[in-house]
Amino acid sequence: MSALLDNSSPVKTNVDQLREKLVASELDSMLITNLRDVRWLTKFSGSNATLLLTRDALWLFTDSRYAEQVKHEVTVAECIITSDGYLAELKTQRYPTGARVGFQADNLTVVSLEKLKAELPTLSLVPQTNFCDEFVAIKALEELENIKRAVSITDKVFQKLLEMMSPNVTECDVAAEISYWNKKFGAEKDSFDPIVASGSRAALPHARATDARLEHNSLVVIDMGCVVNGYCSDQTRTVALGNISSDARRAYNAVLDAHLLGIASAKAGMTGKALDGIVRDFLTAQGYGEAFSHSLGHSVGLQVHEQPIIGKKTEMVIPVGAVITIEPGVYLPNRFGVRIEDMVLITDSGAAPLPAAPKALIEL
Structure with a gap:
């Protein structure tokens, strides 16, 4: 297979976008070590891979465990099977990297970087952060279909x-x-360890499930998701088990109103900071500002947490085609917690919710 790009590939546009950024960044080539980005570019789903992207070629380096797998998954890169790793291949000088080589500074370990410098001392290594994020945030139709399937499974599980x-x-x-x-409904796996917390433990935003029985007359927070063809879902619901206090009910209604406000306010072109601020100001006016302790949401795709983050400090713009979560919460220590989370698709006209699970308080 030639290292030159297959012009018939549906992934070509992704590679072209990165190549334009490569040129704009004054780089001759780019080492891509983040497996999420490797899969986004090539569809390769293995656990060991490095890409070398140049201005006119793309190589994927992996080991013999994946010799057959790459034949089925990868059409846009020349696949190099090596038992000695990608550095050994680059040292042969068969791959024209050019002088200025970018690397993913937010992924490559210090040890790996030092080894890269030692093995290839003539290269000018240029650190890059969030190199693929602006492009990964925009979901193609195939990606959206996988996400929707994952969301549908999560609805059924709920x-x-x-x-x-x-x-x-x-x-x-x-x-x-x-x-x-x-798994019974067709997912590959959970997209993260499920969060299940009842009673006062629901006030822990990322509580781990324990062997404690669900507390009667309390709120139960359930945060879960699954993976379909590599793509994630992420959904939270809070249900009442028995009778709950008027304070808990008021908090639930405030979070639900905040959640709906977030969906109604989400627009392409606004920053994550702006959207977070709208919902945070609303909860503050309701008396829950200090009790909303995390960001409003995040993008979702091949990873359950991707950019842009919908948070107080995020200046990254939310693009058309992004899939983000809207997940306000109220957490009152030693009392109760509430969170409602849905994934939405950002369109030209606003935000389109993906899940179908009910949001009104369910009382069991």
Whole structure:
């Protein structure tokens, strides 16, 4: 297979975009070591790969475990199977890197960078951060279909959970059911370890499921997702198990209103900081400003957390085609917590929610 690009490939546009950035950054080539970016560019899903992108060629270096796999997954790069690693290949000088070589400084370890400098001392290594993020944020149709399938599975799993939740089951029981039903409905795996927290533990935004039984007359926060063809879903619902206090109900309604405001306010071209601020100001006016302790959301794709982050410091613009989460929360220590999270697609006309699971408070 030639290292020159296959012009019939649907991934060509992604590579062309990176090549334009390569030229604009005054680089002769770029080493791509982030496996998320490797998969986005080439569809290769293995656990060991490095790409060398030049101004007219693309090589993928991997090991013999993937000799057959690359034949089925990769059409846009020449695949080099090596037992000695990509550095050994580059030292042969068969690959014209040019003098100025970029590397992913936000991915390459210090040890790997020092080895790169030692093995290829004549190269001028230029650190790059977030090199692919602006392009990865814009989802192609095939990517959107995979995300929608993952979201659909998450919706189905949530309905299964409602059938089994009671004070007789533990948080770990619920988490195990999430993992089971994800695969039963066709997902590859969970997109992250499920969060299941009831009672006062729901005030921990990233609580780990425990062997504690679900607390009666309390709120239960369930944050879960799955992976389909590499693409993630991420959804949170808070349900009432038994009777809840008027304070808990008020907090739930405030979070729901904030969530809906976030969806209604999301527009292409605004920064993550601006969108976060709209929802944060609303919750502050409701008396919950200090209780909303995390960012409003994040982009989702091949990783469950991608750029742009929808947070207080994010200046990155939200583009048309991005899939982001809107997930406001209120957390009152030693009392209760509430979070509602949906994924939305950013379009020319606003934000289109992807999940179908109900948002009104479910009381079991």
